[in-house]
Amino acid sequence: MDPHLLRTYVAVARLASFSDAARELGYTQSAVSQHVAALEADLGLPLLTRRPVAPTPAGERLLEHAGALLLRLDAARADLDRFAAAPRATLNVAASPLALHPRALAALPATGVTLRALPRDRVPAAVATGEADAGLVDGIAAPSDPLRLPDIAPLAATRVAEEPLAVVLPATHPLAGRTGVRLDDLVDARWLDAPAAGVPLGELRAVHGGPAGRGFRTALRYEGTDTRTLAALAADGHGLALLPLPAAGGVPGAAAVPLVAPRLVHRTELLLAAGARREAAGPVAEFSRRLRS
């Protein structure tokens, strides 16, 4: 189970071709074939069917392991590399769309900043592998609870902000006038699933504690990142949206009603590779220090 072999195997499985994988990895087809053969011999299992090239059931399993494994390996290397490298002169921030809290924006250094929007679940990996120096992620959690992040690598998470959650509904909706809604009142409602722009429904289900069982049916899926659009969709009756309260207001035809039960908040966290915390100077340290205070 040499990582090289795993890496090759993953590439072959992804591209469904030995030859294409060889091109991508800079090997000959022969070498790729030998890699896969070695892996199969090592595990005593066929991993791929040939013609067409597709993973066997055992191969599917291995893919799950291999992905995480290679990610961790890259993360370890990146983290250790940071030890040796000089403090960076620029700051590379990966952020999920809703994590760009004013407090975070205010803490950004004046120059040398690159800000990249990434899907929520790719932010931790970006920080771990060194693609980004710092990450800003959001999610929902119980008040003052940390977010549940996948542990790709030892990352230091710091609270940046917590805001109430709000349900966005059409101004004509019977609940629109309320000062607060309970989620239980809305289990039968149709929701907008907007993993990028809004709070992902899956996460809500996880935190709220419903097993796959009840509710949260999806009416429409929106794949963009614009919260105004999302609120407009909600105003137009395509389904309910869940947003941080500050982001939910001010859309014509829409009412934002705070979610009062269960007691959940929209939380933003700063993510730093643990190795990066040693840096005493530089924009990464500066950004981190400002957000911490």
Add this chain to the structure above:
Amino acid sequence: MDPHLLRTYVAVARLASFSDAARELGYTQSAVSQHVAALEADLGLPLLTRRPVAPTPAGERLLEHAGALLLRLDAARADLDRFAAAPRATLNVAASPLALHPRALAALPATGVTLRALPRDRVPAAVATGEADAGLVDGIAAPSDPLRLPDIAPLAATRVAEEPLAVVLPATHPLAGRTGVRLDDLVDARWLDAPAAGVPLGELRAVHGGPAGRGFRTALRYEGTDTRTLAALAADGHGLALLPLPAAGGVPGAAAVPLVAPRLVHRTELLLAAGARREAAGPVAEFSRRLRS
């Protein structure tokens, strides 16, 4: 960052000796020295001080990564090995002390069972690496929330049971007569820290959502696994204990008062390596099926 090198490095760091590590791994001292040198060259960093042998700061960092990495690697191998192997004839269960719920005991097959008690945090690893065929873990969580387990490998977790939590206090305690207590009433209290026998205070703090900030001072630490002893200590005024309600009752001089706020439960889960779920027959499948129904 070859896993072999990492494994050697970890052994050297743990044993604080090149020679001892060589003996343990079945290499010569020379080979071990070369391994460490190769790693240091690869990363461009010194990882160990010699005489005495101890990890440098960078080495410490690497240890964190390496541990998780090697664990995942072992888990992957074990998981794939299960694919090739014939269904096991015996059932090897790893369980944290409080996870031995009657429902779990009742589901055990009549013969061929080995039951091993393990600290809570080692159960997932035991299942992942194949040391155990199945695991029973407990912890505290919001009602019908899954436990937060470290993701060493893709493990399938199933709910086995949820029980109310109870605070165990001396019968003479002012709150002893209550039908329920709120945790907020007890932040100033002294607690028994019994990571093995009771619910770990750290976990409570995490779920309840206090950052390192307030409360949960420890009066006495008990490292055994016996809940009766723990309750007796609480009865004797050495501090408060937190136990699942069923385990908390019936101790002379002690009162068990259900915890009513925050709404948390003691939860037990069955852990199965995802690879093992394919087994249609055998004691592992039988055990799993009985607990699922």
Add this chain to the structure above:
DNA sequence: GAAATTTACGCTATTCGTAAATATC
């Protein structure tokens, strides 16, 4: 029979052990 994967084979680079050299307490 064309396209793709596997196998054969030779070259090179790596890895490990023996043994000598060197460093540290």
Add this chain to the structure above:
DNA sequence: GATATTTACGAATAGCGTAAATTTC
């Protein structure tokens, strides 16, 4: 000076590419 780590060096091995063989559509 004894103990422990490093270095030098040779033998075995593993890994890759070229090219021929084989498989499959």
